[in-house]
Amino acid sequence: MATTQLTTSSISVRNMVSFEGLRFSQVQFPCVGHVRIGTLTQRSFRGIVVKASTVVAPKYTAIKPLGDRVLLKIKEAEEKTQGGILLPSTAQTKPQGGEVVAVGEGKTFGKNKVDISVKSGEQVVYSKYAGTEVEFNGTKHLILKDDDIVGILDTEDVKDLKPLNDRVLIKLAEAEEKTAGGLLLTEATKEKPSVGTIIAVGPGPLDEEGKRTPISVTPGNTVLYSKYAGNDFKGKDGSDYIALRASDIIAILS
Known part of the structure; x- marks a missing residue:
């Protein structure tokens, strides 16, 4: 496949001012001939560096939920059936369980304060699509309201x-x-x-x-x-x- 090098003479845009002072880099694209945008008047971009954008997530050292909110460490989705068959990512059920990592100070009703109904270390089940997911310590966590927690489940059987x-x-x-x-x-x-x-x-x-x-x-x-x-x-x-x-x-x- 033929390729062409984009240079300052082959890229042009109408009514755009020149970019001065930036370092130039040559980029190859799988196309034939010079690249031109329509039949626009030539004004060159000088020294444009083409790079892929990267989003860097911020790093946290601690997360403290406020009010009646709870921080959970999400339980990983099942990757196999009970018979040992690997499940594709599209067939894996969205996890609805997690471990309580931290809790808020509770909710106030008039002069009365009500504590969160769960405590750190407990295994809980929560409502689908509840809360906000955050990446913390390399694993997925969820911040949600106390009322979005369905119940406490200390075993692997939902009847408990x-x-x-x-x-x-x-x-x-x-x-x-x-x-x-x-x-x-x-x-x-x-x-x-x-x-x-x-x-x-x-x-x-x-x-x-x-x-x-x-x-x-x-x-x-x-x-x-x-x-x-x-x-x-x-x-x-x-x-x-x-x-x-x-x-x-x-x-x-x-």
């Missing part, structure tokens, strides 16, 4: 999740395997169930004075909840779970 604030953990009912006419449904056509059993409940939301209001459902209740609410999880036993706010529960079934 301890919900925080106004959230509840629900084990979903089994999806229908057949239609009313007896036809078997594929996984893709099974409707997402919106009925399940309460497994655990949080301490309740905060009122205007910073006091907890108990949640109106208890473990063991069978409930109907709003579709597409909350965060979905898969338990180690293969069961489906969802963590959502108590306000997303529509009714108690019996």
